[in-house]
Amino acid sequence: MTDVIVIGGGIAGISVAARLSEHASVTLIEAETALGYHASGRSAALFEENYGAPSVVALSRASAADHQPYLSPRGLLLLARAGEDELFLKDAKALQCPEIPLAEASARVPILNDRITRAAYHEGAQDIDTDRMMQDMAKTLRANGGRIRTGAPVTAIARTRTWQVHLTDERLTCDVLINAAGAWADQIANMAGVRPIGLTPCRRSMARIPAPGGQDVSNWPIFFGVGETWYAKPDAGKLLVSPADEDPVDPHDAWADDMVLAEGLDRYAQHVTEPVTRVETTWAGLRSFAPDRTLVLGADPMQPSFFWCAGQGGYGFQTAPAASRLVVDLALGRPPEIDATTVKSLSPARF
Template sequence: MTDVIVIGGGVAGLSAAAALSETVKVTLLEREKQTGYHSSGRSAALFEENYGKPTTRALNRASREAHAALGVLSPRGLMIVAQDHEADQFSADILDMNLSEISMDDARALVPILSPAITRAAHFDGAQDIDTDLLMQTWIKQIRANGGTVQTGAEVSKITKTSAGWRVEIGSDVLTAPVIVNAAGAWADQIAQIAGIAPLGLTPLRRSMARLAAPGGHDVRHWPMIFGPGESWYAKPDAGALLVSPAEEDPVAPMDAWPDDMVLAEGLARYQDAVTGEVTRPIATWAGLRTFAPDRSLVLGRDTADPSFIWCAGQGGYGVQSSPAAGQHIADVVAERTPAIGAEVAAQLSPARFSR
């Protein structure tokens, strides 16, 4: 028997399990053969505090110190660019994200391939890359150092509520624990239903990605992450190449996602409109899932019908940067401690906000 079973080995489950392991015995179950296989391992992870809903921004702010202490941040910067006909959306974006407009000379000094059609730019130097792999591996080491278990290839087939808590079946193996943390990402509603808990209406949304060779032989290592207005596309330096995404949010069933070729082509065309030179054939393409609750805020806390079932879900595209504070909050919930993020934010993240 263990104290807490965490279902899901992405960044959400690992952060929660690591924080929990400081005080209780934790077993984390991941259905795939490796942790972070789905959304966490396919994220263009960026730390930018002013990104997401107010509750997400609160989690981001609360996560900065932990990210820095773990040594997973490195300088990147963020820039939004726009053409004349996109001026209204550009203005809304820089107001929302508290960015500073810069001259086009300064913008092209940062990214020399910007098209003459780009007439507006705004920049924030404080956005930082997150080393997602290092982050997850650090948490795995922490879990194990504290006596916890990380079990991969462990697909949950049955969950039963008993007088002692929860009975979780993984093939022929059985685990029991008083508490379950549901951190199953796109499958979180399915895990809830297996456990006899009402789903929240979580929606997985596909996002496609292409890796392009560095344009024109440029050294892109120090370029900022670039967004089109309204996040209509983005490009991010990565290992000497560029990751380019149409930033789509197409509802799909929980799955091992693959890119939609037409959507990806449309996104690459929007990127092409913003830069000089021809977009080359992608080196590689892939897709991931961003799973949102109906109000697009994370869901962190006890289920209203059964408080021994704890939600850690709905991370959307913000799971990596918000994970230290989100994981700590799950540990606070389990221990019935005063939440480090504050009672008001905790209430706004709780599943109790949904009427079921």
């Protein structure tokens, strides 16, 4: 018997489990053989607190102090071409990104071509050391006596006076069940006899290409076109390029779609002077969205001992500190630190 079972070993699950382990006995269950195998292990690893819906921005800003040990400078560069002024102004305003001269943009990313007509830059965007963040959460959980079970898919869930969670080789019981199963969160809800939210997993593809022209890309910002139709980000001396796709799919171990990736690489290539001559590796992850595209955090309205920590979309890492605090506050019956309007906008009761 454990007080709490957390299903899902991505950043959402491990952060809630670590924080809750200071107050209760916690067991975290992950179907894969390692933590952070799916979306969390395939993250763009960027902290940009102005990115997302108002509730996402509120969570990101409330998470900023917790992120400090894991952040390093990156910067964000928004690019537009002729005819894209309206989208450029919309994106720049949303990201609080001041417009800069084209010469400055080219100094930051020397491969930009002469089709770029406008640019905006935000210095506050930073890289997140996602691996160290997850490792620290796992250390905290274990140090507090918590248990982590990987390679343990859930086969059934039943509810009597307590929750019974069946694995292939073990049956666990708990008083509180926290659903942080990412793309599989609705499936876990169905097993538990809880009404699903209506989450939609969406594929996000990625390619790693050599540093363009052999240049040192380490200090380049993440850069992207208006409307978020592609982005490029330095990574370990290479460049990651994504078509920023959001194709709805069933939950699975995602892989990149070659045609979608080719279209994204072409959109990237239309903004730069160096052609894409080689793709070294490709992969994809799943970003899961609730119908209103914001997170789902809190107790299920029909089953108060079943908590949702789902629908992170692409904001899992940047919102995790504040999101986990909110779930723990609600689970312990404490007044949340975050404002009531945001709490309500994140509650499963809104569906």
